[in-house]
Amino acid sequence: MAVKGIPGHRERQALATKAQVAAAARRLFAEQGYVATTIAAISAAAEIPAQTIYSAFGNKAAILGEISKTWMRDAETRRLSDDALTADDPIDRLRQTAHWHRRQFEAGYDVIVIYQEAARADPAMAEEMRRVWAAREHELTKYLAAFEGELKVTAERALDILLACTVPEAYRTLVIERGWSLDEYEVWLGDALIAQLL
Amino acid sequence: MAVKGIPGHRERQALATKAQVAAAARRLFAEQGYVATTIAAISAAAEIPAQTIYSAFGNKAAILGEISKTWMRDAETRRLSDDALTADDPIDRLRQTAHWHRRQFEAGYDVIVIYQEAARADPAMAEEMRRVWAAREHELTKYLAAFEGELKVTAERALDILLACTVPEAYRTLVIERGWSLDEYEVWLGDALIAQLL
Numbered sequence: 001m002a003v004k005g006i007p008g009h010r011e012r013q014a015l016a017t018k019a020q021v022a023a024a025a026r027r028l029f030a031e032q033g034y035v036a037t038t039i040a041a042i043s044a045a046a047e048i049p050a051q052t053i054y055s056a057f058g059n060k061a062a063i064l065g066e067i068s069k070t071w072m073r074d075a076e077t078r079r080l081s082d083d084a085l086t087a088d089d090p091i092d093r094l095r096q097t098a099h100w101h102r103r104q105f106e107a108g109y110d111v112i113v114i115y116q117e118a119a120r121a122d123p124a125m126a127e128e129m130r131r132v133w134a135a136r137e138h139e140l141t142k143y144l145a146a147f148e149g150e151l152k153v154t155a156e157r158a159l160d161i162l163l164a165c166t167v168p169e170a171y172r173t174l175v176i177e178r179g180w181s182l183d184e185y186e187v188w189l190g191d192a193l194i195a196q197l198l
Numbered sequence: 199m200a201v202k203g204i205p206g207h208r209e210r211q212a213l214a215t216k217a218q219v220a221a222a223a224r225r226l227f228a229e230q231g232y233v234a235t236t237i238a239a240i241s242a243a244a245e246i247p248a249q250t251i252y253s254a255f256g257n258k259a260a261i262l263g264e265i266s267k268t269w270m271r272d273a274e275t276r277r278l279s280d281d282a283l284t285a286d287d288p289i290d291r292l293r294q295t296a297h298w299h300r301r302q303f304e305a306g307y308d309v310i311v312i313y314q315e316a317a318r319a320d321p322a323m324a325e326e327m328r329r330v331w332a333a334r335e336h337e338l339t340k341y342l343a344a345f346e347g348e349l350k351v352t353a354e355r356a357l358d359i360l361l362a363c364t365v366p367e368a369y370r371t372l373v374i375e376r377g378w379s380l381d382e383y384e385v386w387l388g389d390a391l392i393a394q395l396l
Contacts, residue, residue: 167371170367173361
């Protein structure tokens with residue numbers, strides 16, 4: 001018998017199935033593309049019947065949503081952005097901002113590429129991506145408000161610079177193409193933000 | 199009768215036809231995508247018979263090559279990079295580097311987007327784009343050699359940083375999405391390069 005608040009056997013099994021499907025789909029989306037990957041292919045790779053996948057998710061976009069949730073959990077986005085927000089020293093806050101973004105790329109650069117491809121092919125996914133970016137901008141705006149009086153530029157301009165320095169393509173250039181370590185990327189981003197904002 | 203070195207009437211007409219086709223194709227590639235645009239559609243938009251386009255270019259990739267040549271001429275890439283190379287003062291050299299990149303984006307950000315889309319769809323275009331990027335890296339490496347002893351990082355690392363700061367997506371974020379003026383972008387890029395390299 002399931003105890004309240006603790007998932008019972010069937011719930012745990014359902015969660016494990018979803019995780020298994022999401023992991024297989026993530027590999028296929030990255031290798032073959034989001035558009036080219038069918039539910040049938042995910043079913044074969046995950047060794048889960050297609051009907052179970054349809055029941056659990058409904059469609060491919062929902063599987064990508066699950067992949068994204070896993071990514072945010074692995075990247076500890078919430079904890080790291082809270083840490084950055086509550087540090088006393090503005091330099092320390094920007095170093096932690098660099099760390100939080102490094103963790104996002106480290107844990108899910110592949111997911112960003114999948115989203116970018118999906119958004120190009122599917123207007124609904126493009127809309128979803130705009131929603132996610134708008135939410136991110138909203139969070140970053142709140143975050144920058146904690147720097148009041150400590151920035152050498154307006155909060156609006158600081159947001160612009162933060163967005164420009166954290167474009168995935170700069171990460172791709174330095175870490176994936178030019179072979180920088182993740183630590184080197186994090187130091188570079190921290191230095192760039194400190195030089196431009198404080 | 200044509201005078202040697204000066205294009206005669208038929209040559210001038212042929213060049214004008216090519217320019218007309220390239221201009222129409224550039225609009226269509228940007229609006230509908232490189233992959234989705236047919237030679238027939240370019241023929242209709244340019245008001246030039248399809249057979250003439252095939253004779254002049256052979257294929258779509260050659261039309262994109264012509265668009266690219268026009269872009270480099272409009273952006274004055276050669277003159278501006280030479281100017282940057284020969285300035286005495288390293289700060290001045292980096293300001294001119296920022297100006298040269300601003301002019302490239304100003305004159306042809308649309309062409310970059312067309313190339314990116316074409317490279318995703320067509321392995322031959324992806325190869326062509328790798329070739330262009332490798333040539334650019336080679337030029338930038340030669341250019342950075344002129345800074346010997348003036349940089350606070352190695353020439354190799356300076357190249358990495360220059361490539362990361364000039365990713366088209368940072369330009370897109372600041373100028374297209376966040377509404378910065380081209381002058382503001384140029385000052386930002388110059389400041390960022392000076393802070394990170396000198």
